[in-house]
Amino acid sequence: MGSAVTHAPATEDLAKGSEPRHGPVKSPRPAELKRRGRRENLAGYLFMSPWIAGFLLLTAGPMVASLYFAFTDYNLFDAPKWIGLDNFSEMFGDPRWRHSVQVTLWYVVVGTPIKLLAALGVALLLAQKRRGQAFYRAAFYAPSLIGASVSVAIVWKAIFSDDAVVDRTQQFFGIDAGGWTGDPDLIIYSLVALTVWQFGAPMVIFLAGLKQVPRELYEAADVDGASKLRQFWNITLPMISPVLFFNVLLETIHSFQIFSSAYIVGGGAGGNSCGPADGTMVYTCYLYVQGFENSRMGLASAMAWMLLVAVALVTAVLFWSQKRWVHYEEGGR
Amino acid sequence: MSAQATDITPAPPAKGALRRRLPGSLAWHIGSLAILAVILYPVIWVIGGSFKESGDIVGSLDLFPADPIVSNYTGLADGIADISISTFFVNSLFLAVGSVIGIVVSCSLTAYAFAKIRFAGRNLLFTLMIGTLLLPYHVLLIPQYVLFRNMDMINTYTPLLLGKYLATEAFFVFLMVQFMRNLPRELDEAARLDGCGHFRIYWSIVLPLCRPALITSAIFTFINSWNDFMGPLIYLNEPGKYTVSLGLKMFVDQEGLANYGGMIAMSLVALLPVLAFFLAFQRYLIDGMATSGLKG
Numbered sequence: 001m002g003s004a005v006t007h008a009p010a011t012e013d014l015a016k017g018s019e020p021r022h023g024p025v026k027s028p029r030p031a032e033l034k035r036r037g038r039r040e041n042l043a044g045y046l047f048m049s050p051w052i053a054g055f056l057l058l059t060a061g062p063m064v065a066s067l068y069f070a071f072t073d074y075n076l077f078d079a080p081k082w083i084g085l086d087n088f089s090e091m092f093g094d095p096r097w098r099h100s101v102q103v104t105l106w107y108v109v110v111g112t113p114i115k116l117l118a119a120l121g122v123a124l125l126l127a128q129k130r131r132g133q134a135f136y137r138a139a140f141y142a143p144s145l146i147g148a149s150v151s152v153a154i155v156w157k158a159i160f161s162d163d164a165v166v167d168r169t170q171q172f173f174g175i176d177a178g179g180w181t182g183d184p185d186l187i188i189y190s191l192v193a194l195t196v197w198q199f200g201a202p203m204v205i206f207l208a209g210l211k212q213v214p215r216e217l218y219e220a221a222d223v224d225g226a227s228k229l230r231q232f233w234n235i236t237l238p239m240i241s242p243v244l245f246f247n248v249l250l251e252t253i254h255s256f257q258i259f260s261s262a263y264i265v266g267g268g269a270g271g272n273s274c275g276p277a278d279g280t281m282v283y284t285c286y287l288y289v290q291g292f293e294n295s296r297m298g299l300a301s302a303m304a305w306m307l308l309v310a311v312a313l314v315t316a317v318l319f320w321s322q323k324r325w326v327h328y329e330e331g332g333r
Numbered sequence: 334m335s336a337q338a339t340d341i342t343p344a345p346p347a348k349g350a351l352r353r354r355l356p357g358s359l360a361w362h363i364g365s366l367a368i369l370a371v372i373l374y375p376v377i378w379v380i381g382g383s384f385k386e387s388g389d390i391v392g393s394l395d396l397f398p399a400d401p402i403v404s405n406y407t408g409l410a411d412g413i414a415d416i417s418i419s420t421f422f423v424n425s426l427f428l429a430v431g432s433v434i435g436i437v438v439s440c441s442l443t444a445y446a447f448a449k450i451r452f453a454g455r456n457l458l459f460t461l462m463i464g465t466l467l468l469p470y471h472v473l474l475i476p477q478y479v480l481f482r483n484m485d486m487i488n489t490y491t492p493l494l495l496g497k498y499l500a501t502e503a504f505f506v507f508l509m510v511q512f513m514r515n516l517p518r519e520l521d522e523a524a525r526l527d528g529c530g531h532f533r534i535y536w537s538i539v540l541p542l543c544r545p546a547l548i549t550s551a552i553f554t555f556i557n558s559w560n561d562f563m564g565p566l567i568y569l570n571e572p573g574k575y576t577v578s579l580g581l582k583m584f585v586d587q588e589g590l591a592n593y594g595g596m597i598a599m600s601l602v603a604l605l606p607v608l609a610f611f612l613a614f615q616r617y618l619i620d621g622m623a624t625s626g627l628k629g
Contacts (some may be wrong), residue, residue, distance in 0.1 A: 037453075043531045044452025051443040051462070051506070054499025059465055062476035069475065076482065125364055136365045138615045140372055145618070146607055149560040150578045151600035154585060155379050158597070164391045165378070197372070201622060208623035249467075257469050260562040264582065284471055292567060297475050304472045311469050 069301035076295055087302035097303070099278055100286040103188060107282060108255040111192040116247055118199040123206035124236075137207065141200035152194070153264035157181050160190040160265075181265060184277035191280060194261055202247040209243030210236070241326045249318050256311055259284040283307060379601050387593035405594035409602065413584045416572050418599070421580035425559055426606075428493055428576060432558040433551045435497030436505055440550060441543065443500040444509030445535045449521060459510075466503040478567060492568045493561075497554070505550040508621060512546035513539055549621030552614045556607050577603045 045052070070087060072080035091097050126137055146152050160166050162179030170177050180186040213236060221231045237244075262282040266275030274281040274289070281289075287307070291300030382390045384401035409418050446452070447459055481492040500506055520542075521534045529537075540547070562578045569575055572583065581603050584596055611618065 040450055041452045044446050044450040044455065047442045047446035047450060047531065047535070048452075048458065050439040050498065051446075051500040052458075054439075054496060054501040055461065055465070057480075058477060058496050058499060058501050059468070059473060062473045062480065065476035065479065066472055069479075076479070122368060125361065125368075128361060130358060130361055132362070132365070136369065138619065139369055141615070141619055141622070142608075142611055143372060145556055145611055146560070146604055148562075149604060149607070150562055150581045151379075151603045152375070154581070154596065154600045155375050158382075158391055159375060159378065161391055165374075165394065168394060197375070200372075204619050204622045253467060253469070257471060263562075264585070287471060287474075288563075291475050292478075297479065301475050304469075304475060307469055308472045311467070315467055 066301045066304060069298050070305050071302075072298045074296075074298040074301075076297055080298060083298070087299045088306075090299065091302055091306070096278065096281070097286060100281045100283050103279070103281055104256065104258075104283040107188055107191060107195075107258065108252060110189075111195045112248075112251050112255050114192065115196045115199050116202055116244075116251060118196055119202035119247070120206050120244075122199065123203045123210060124232075126203070126207060127210040137204065141204055144198045144201035147194065147198040148260055150260065150264055153261045156190060156194050156261070157265045157267075160187075160193070182276055184275065184279040187266065187275050187279035190265060191258070191262055191282075194265070195255065195258070202251060205243055205247055206240065209240040213239040238327045242328055245318070245322050245326045249315065252314055252318070253311055256307065256314075257284060258282050259288070263288070379597055383594065383598040383601050385594060387591075387595075390593050390597060402594075405598035406602075408592065408595045409599055413580055413599075414572055414587055416575075416580070418580070418602070420573060421575055421577045424574060425576040425578075428490060429555045429558040431490070431494050432497045433554045435494060436500075436502055436554040437547055437551055439498050439500035440502065440505040441509055441540060441547065442535070443506050444513055445531075445539055447506070447510045448513035449534070449539065450531060462503050462506055465501070466507060474563075474567070481568070487568060488570050488574065489568075490574075493558075493564050502554070505554070508550060508624070509543060509546050511624065512543055516542050545617060546621070548614065549617045552610055552618055553621065556610060559607055 069080060071082060071084060073083045073086070074080035122140060126133055126140075143152075158164060160180040162182055164179065167177065167179045177183065177186060180190045217235045217239070218231055221235060226234070259282070262280040262285050263274060266273075266280030266285070274285045283303070284307075287300050287303045290296045290303065377396055381395075381397040383405050384403065385393065385398045385405075386402060387405075389398065412418055412420075443462075447455065447462070477492065481487060486492055496502070516539065520538055521529075524534050524538055560578065561576070562582070565576045565579045566582075569579060572580075575583065581596075581599055584592075584599055588595065
């Protein structure tokens with residue numbers, strides 16, 4: 001920090017000092033600038049070369065290939081055969097595909113809001129400066145790091161199975177549901193619980209946003225006699241709306257792509273199903289089954305592109321809607 | 334005496350404030366502890382369960398058994414399907430360390446170009462990079478598999494590592510770009526005037542100053558690689574090359590019901606490296622996470 005401050009005037013002097021020397025000799029400047037520009041271009045692309053190679057080889061190329069496969073019948077062994085829109089009509093007519101869409105949408109629509117509400121609620125609690133704040137923040141964040149692992153999925157399956165803790169708690173209240181993981185309709189809620197358990201990642205982002213709200217706003221509101229609820233509604237929420245937007249966008253996109261926990265909690269796609277009566281057959285699970293277990297690479301590519309379209313639509317709607325509810329601070333101070 | 338008297342007079346309101354604040358503080362701690370209990374329950378459960386007899390793990394509500402056993406752990410020495418547990422750990426460690434090196438090198442080079450070099454087409458490439466941040470991985474899954482299959486790289490670690498060396502993880506590029514843009518401009522401008530080339534500036538000035546961002550990226554990469562399940566599931570098909578995640582899945586499929594205790598113990602052991610990293614570096618992880626949201 002200190003060195004930066006002392007350097008600043010020095011460079012300014014240097015720049016000033018060099019200015020007059022270049023001033024009178026006008027002709028070499030454009031040429032030199034051009035040369036320097038070319039050198040910058042060369043350096044830029046040299047530094048970028050790993051990324052550019054990766055982008056062409058592993059992102060752009062595969063996307064084009066995937067789009068082509070989507071219109072073919074391709075089983076990995078024979079050459080892809082062009083079949084036009086057949087994959088798409090098969091997909092839309094497939095009750096299992098529709099079921100997987102339904103399961104995924106339900107997971108996204110139920111899980112994401114609960115997770116974000118939990119994240120915001122706990123962030124508001126932790127935003128109060130109290131002893132142990134850092135400890136709680138770290139402890140609440142920890143599940144986000146391990147939540148996607150196979151280990152946690154195994155533990156989850158155990159906790160939500162028949163006669164385990166959750167079931168016993170329900171039995172205590174007189175409901176015997178027989179465990180969630182064995183029930184085709186309930187098993188998806190164990191996945192919802194798993195994603196809500198990982199509220200720590202968005203919480204940390206909310207906390208960082210809350211810290212940036214100027215104290216004076218609340219002090220002024222206190223003077224005006226505004227209630228805490230009004231302060232939350234009229235100060236906190238607008239001020240953190242960019243962070244809220246970021247969290248909604250990221251969590252929604254991630255939720256659409258859930259795979260490992262659904263695969264493990266559902267007991268793997270062994271025998272081509274995922275969970276009792278396909279209870280955890282989320283979209284990517286079905287994509288995996290069709291592509292890698294049934295060797296229907298063309299159909300799976302068509303499914304992947306439908307997922308991309310869905311995610312792009314959700315992203316576009318969110319970006320469109322942010323004009324109405326996201327308040328970015330104006331550039332000036 | 335009089336001085337003491339004036340000292341005492343402001344005290345009563347302070348006491349009153351303390352009394353008023355105490356219930357709030359108490360409620361805060363009770364609330365936080367309640368959430369902590371829910372968060373930690375599965376972790377405590379798996380620790381306790383790993384010391385129970387297989388038959389007692391799911392049905393019993395006691396967190397810890399009355400007479401703990403260690404056979405679940407000692408049994409792990411037999412390995413899974415004749416493969417030693419340590420094989421899976423070595424494989425996972427190799428992939429994780431390889432990924433970390435790849436990400437730190439390739440993403441910092443890319444980020445330097447975005448943050449510090451003015452070259453034609455920079456804005457377009459930056460937009461493309463941000464676009465890949467939102468791109469669902471599954472669109473690339475099948476064509477990448479076909480590509481690596483055509484190159485005879487199935488059942489090798491190349492498909493799992495190559496992307497890391499080609500800066501395809503846009504999140505880390507983005508994180509480092511944000512960090513590098515916030516470095517004082519004067520430093521590299523001064524170096525330029527002294528005749529330093531870009532590589533010198535990158536290596537001697539920017540990289541050392543970026544340590545926090547590099548550490549954050551490295552730890553996240555390690556943990557993501559360690560937890561990764563789908564990649565190894567698709568590309569590895571020989572148990573000797575399996576990672577810990579796949580080994581664990583194989584354990585579940587082969588002896589999950591017969592040796593429930595062993596499965597729970599193995600689940601916990603598989604988590605230990607991640608938990609250790611978290612305990613050692615939690616500040617870097619949380620700060621890195623927090624800044625990613627603010628500049629979005």
